[in-house]
Amino acid sequence: MTTTSPNQAPAGEQVVATWNNRIRLRFEIRGSGPALVYLHPAGGLFWDEFLTRLTQHYTVYAPVFPGISPDDTFAIHQLDDIFDVVLAYEQALRSLGLENVPVVGQSFGGMLAAELSACFPKLFSKVALLDPAGLWNQEHPWSLEFISGPPERLPALLFKDPTAEGPRAMFPPPSGPEEALDQAVTGIWTLGCMAKFLWPIPDRGLAKRLHRIIAPTLIMWGEDDQLIPAAYAQEFGRLIPHSRVELVPDCGHIPQVEATDHTYTTVTDFLADGYATSPAPRAQSERV
Amino acid sequence: MKVTYIHHYPYRHLPEDFASRYEESVVTNPYFELVDPKLVHEDLRSALDEAMYAARAGFDAVALTEHGQSSYDMNPNPDLGAAALAYATELEGIETGIYTVGRSLGKSREPLRVAEEQAWLDCLSGGRLISGFPVGLAYDANVNAGVPPIETRARYDENFELILRAWTERDPFPFNGRFSQYPSVNIWPRPMQSPHPPVSVTGTGNPNTTRFSLQRDLGFNLVVLGVAAPNTAQRIFDDMWRMADELEVDDNPYRAAYAQSVVVAETDAEAERLYAKHVEYSMSRGVGHIPMHRFALPGGISPQGLRALLGQAMSAPTAQTAPTYRELVESGAVIAGSPATVRERLADQAHSFRIGQLLANLQIGSMPTELTRYNIDLFSTEVLPHLRGIWSEYDRDNRWWPERLGGRPVSTKQADLTGARLK
Numbered sequence: 001m002t003t004t005s006p007n008q009a010p011a012g013e014q015v016v017a018t019w020n021n022r023i024r025l026r027f028e029i030r031g032s033g034p035a036l037v038y039l040h041p042a043g044g045l046f047w048d049e050f051l052t053r054l055t056q057h058y059t060v061y062a063p064v065f066p067g068i069s070p071d072d073t074f075a076i077h078q079l080d081d082i083f084d085v086v087l088a089y090e091q092a093l094r095s096l097g098l099e100n101v102p103v104v105g106q107s108f109g110g111m112l113a114a115e116l117s118a119c120f121p122k123l124f125s126k127v128a129l130l131d132p133a134g135l136w137n138q139e140h141p142w143s144l145e146f147i148s149g150p151p152e153r154l155p156a157l158l159f160k161d162p163t164a165e166g167p168r169a170m171f172p173p174p175s176g177p178e179e180a181l182d183q184a185v186t187g188i189w190t191l192g193c194m195a196k197f198l199w200p201i202p203d204r205g206l207a208k209r210l211h212r213i214i215a216p217t218l219i220m221w222g223e224d225d226q227l228i229p230a231a232y233a234q235e236f237g238r239l240i241p242h243s244r245v246e247l248v249p250d251c252g253h254i255p256q257v258e259a260t261d262h263t264y265t266t267v268t269d270f271l272a273d274g275y276a277t278s279p280a281p282r283a284q285s286e287r288v
Numbered sequence: 289m290k291v292t293y294i295h296h297y298p299y300r301h302l303p304e305d306f307a308s309r310y311e312e313s314v315v316t317n318p319y320f321e322l323v324d325p326k327l328v329h330e331d332l333r334s335a336l337d338e339a340m341y342a343a344r345a346g347f348d349a350v351a352l353t354e355h356g357q358s359s360y361d362m363n364p365n366p367d368l369g370a371a372a373l374a375y376a377t378e379l380e381g382i383e384t385g386i387y388t389v390g391r392s393l394g395k396s397r398e399p400l401r402v403a404e405e406q407a408w409l410d411c412l413s414g415g416r417l418i419s420g421f422p423v424g425l426a427y428d429a430n431v432n433a434g435v436p437p438i439e440t441r442a443r444y445d446e447n448f449e450l451i452l453r454a455w456t457e458r459d460p461f462p463f464n465g466r467f468s469q470y471p472s473v474n475i476w477p478r479p480m481q482s483p484h485p486p487v488s489v490t491g492t493g494n495p496n497t498t499r500f501s502l503q504r505d506l507g508f509n510l511v512v513l514g515v516a517a518p519n520t521a522q523r524i525f526d527d528m529w530r531m532a533d534e535l536e537v538d539d540n541p542y543r544a545a546y547a548q549s550v551v552v553a554e555t556d557a558e559a560e561r562l563y564a565k566h567v568e569y570s571m572s573r574g575v576g577h578i579p580m581h582r583f584a585l586p587g588g589i590s591p592q593g594l595r596a597l598l599g600q601a602m603s604a605p606t607a608q609t610a611p612t613y614r615e616l617v618e619s620g621a622v623i624a625g626s627p628a629t630v631r632e633r634l635a636d637q638a639h640s641f642r643i644g645q646l647l648a649n650l651q652i653g654s655m656p657t658e659l660t661r662y663n664i665d666l667f668s669t670e671v672l673p674h675l676r677g678i679w680s681e682y683d684r685d686n687r688w689w690p691e692r693l694g695g696r697p698v699s700t701k702q703a704d705l706t707g708a709r710l711k
Contacts, residue, residue, distance in 0.1 A: 073591045076438065080466065148431060150581050181602065185594045192438050192587020200434035 019088035022078040031055025038062040039109030042194035050256035067193040076193045102126040118209035127217040136203035140229045160224040160252040210239035217243040218270040222251035289678040293342035294351035295651040296361035297335045306573040313577045314358040334657040345668035349385030356432040360574035367405040374413035392424030394440035395433040399447035403454035410479040422490035427582035438587030452703040455484040503708035505699035507688040509545040518620040525641040542686040545645030552666040556625035564613035570653030571610035627670030
């Protein structure tokens with residue numbers, strides 16, 4: 001097992017054996033500066049503008065979820081439930097010396113960041129959750145239609161304006177039939193791997209565990225999120241002790257793409273310390 | 289050749305504009321908006337009546353499928369209808385098989401109940417049960433039953449082993465599975481057939497399923513849909529027999545079954561006049577009106593399988609409109625016409641596919657019960673007798689049929705715990 005100090009890690013990638021050597025977790029590592037962990041959404045890891053800008057001030061460690069790398073698709077069968085994932089990730093992060101570092105998680109990655117912080121409260125120094133999955137209640141039902149529905153509906157589920165430049169860059173047209181096939185196979189299998197930990201109702205009991213998070217937490221949410229209703233922002237805020245909720249206007253499920261400046265500024269200000277968080281005013285927040 | 293009567297339990301009264309008003313005939317089609325409960329009662333009653341009618345007409349077995357939350361097949365558990373048919377055929381002394389083609393194991397969250405129900409059916413029918421354990425369609429296993437797609441086949445394997453053990457082990461045993469745990473498995477009754485009823489698996493083209501059936505000596509039922517069905521089926525059966533050769537498994541045609549829609553009338557023209565609208569109902573309002581994403585969900589098919597399937601799909605895009613009766617008959621997806629036409633086509637098919645079992649689907653879409661009986665009458669008198677003799681040289685080694693009905697005991701490979709897995 002390779003151990004590297006996060007502050008000296010070279011750009012590139014590092015593969016870490018974890019979960020009793022049953023998983024080889026691949027980290028893509030870019031940028032320079034203090035370490036930051038980024039946990040990607042169910043669609044996979046994309047180095048979008050938000051992430052690229054983060055690399056100017058941080059060394060971004062982005063683990064690629066087991067099973068979705070084309071050369072190691074069977075890795076997914078080593079993880080049966082979300083607790084297997086949490087333990088495998090914690091061990092991998094620890095072996096890289098990534099403790100007491102900030103984490104940013106988007107959607108599925110947000111759920112994973114919250115699970116990790118709840119199970120290992122000292123693992124992360126700060127937690128930024130962007131439209132995280134993990135909570136579900138009857139008043140605001142949301143579905144896995146982005147996985148189970150027709151693929152052509154996906155852009156409208158993810159973005160307020162799927163025709164804008166950022167969203168379109170997420171779905172680049174393939175250069176030819178070979179690439180189209182590669183994209184389809186990888187895209188579908190990636191969703192299939194992540195679906196294992198969301199299906200059929202994306203609720204693994206995170207609501208019971210969020211109170212254990214001690215790190216200051218920022219919750220950002222696109223006000224017009226068509227996938228996971230923004231009502232859940234307040235619910236995360238209510239359940240995580242030292243948290244702050246920031247709603248992003250005119251924005252769907254992926255603020256880092258649809259409101260890049262706003263998201264980047266808010267997240268980096270939050271990470272740059274001096275950012276006051278306080279327990280959410282429980283009496284005032286309504287249960288969603 | 290063994291000829292089984294098979295049909296869905298469709299709601300036969302959907303409106304003409306169903307396809308334009310509703311996206312699909314499964315999962316989201318609104319029940320109360322579309323249904324008159326009296327007609328549901330009538331349709332279920334008709335379906336059982338028709339199966340009994342076929343049993344009396346001399347079919348070798350009557351078969352049931354399983355599809356939850358669907359209007360094209362209101363049959364959430366085939367064991368229910370099978371119980372009624374097992375009892376009624378006992379009462380009338382009809383020597384016919386009770387064939388639950390669909391008791392989906394990728395879907396089942398209560399595998400021990402499956403073992404119990406099937407054993408019970410076998411005892412009630414006096415050893416006439418044939419057990420079909422398909423994986424389950426994606427919309428049914430993953431959406432209706434909520435099984436993560438990536439776990440469907442693993443669940444199938446585990447459930448399959450539990451059921452075969454529950455049937456055959458002499459002493460109570462604990463079962464520590466990933467998906468179910470039981471401290472003491474000791475079902476009452478055990479199946480009447482020894483060592484257990486013949487087991488089949490249904491495939492739609494995944495070579496892993498075909499291989500599994502050969503390695504475990506299971507019956508293999510093929511179901512394919514659409515205009516191109518005959519070509520697809522030919523390719524899959526060719527692959528199957530090639531695979532059998534590679535695996536050094538015998539090429540006994542009785543191990544293979546094909547589900548075929550058949551409509552018979554006095555003449556070819558009369559068949560079109562009588563049946564066209566009901567076949568087209570099935571295409572635009574029934575099983576033909578299920579979007580592709582209901583058949584394949586992310587995680588259900590491995591990246592290797594996806595590459596093969598998507599490669600095919602991208603080179604031959606599917607049609608956007610439902611096929612017509614003529615298109616279906618022309619391609620052979622539906623075998624239709626006079627008794628002479630139908631006989632000839634089915635005999636050709638039996639030989640070219642090398643199938644010893646035909647699953648003859650004689651009630652299609654909105655076909656009313658009188659017309660279904662007419663179809664059964666003509667088929668059983670003018671067609672069935674001509675198919676019986678096909679593959680008679682293999683009759684003495686039909687391991688996929690109950691002994692009481694002329695079959696041989698199943699291979700011990702079926703319940704071999706060290707045997708191949710579906711995966």
